Amino acid sequence: MKDYVYENWLHKKAMIHMGACSFCNEGKGSHINSGDKYGRWLGPFKDLGAARLTAINTKRKTISKCSRCL
DSSP, X not given: OOEEEEEETTTTEEEEEETTSTTXXXXXXXXXXXXXXXXXXXXXXXXHHHHHHHHHHTTOSEEEEOTTTO
């Protein structure tokens, strides 16, 4: 299973998701036509460690894992 990171510019956070998560939708998000006004999807990553490192490297104020899928 692949992991993704959503980097949210508006709320200054990065959140790690499993690809199958309904919020992630394999890196497409739940609002497919929303564009990149508020953030962007990064990945896929082969494991949680790689996703976490990428989330940290975004330098966002808050780094977290999705409470629904992880």
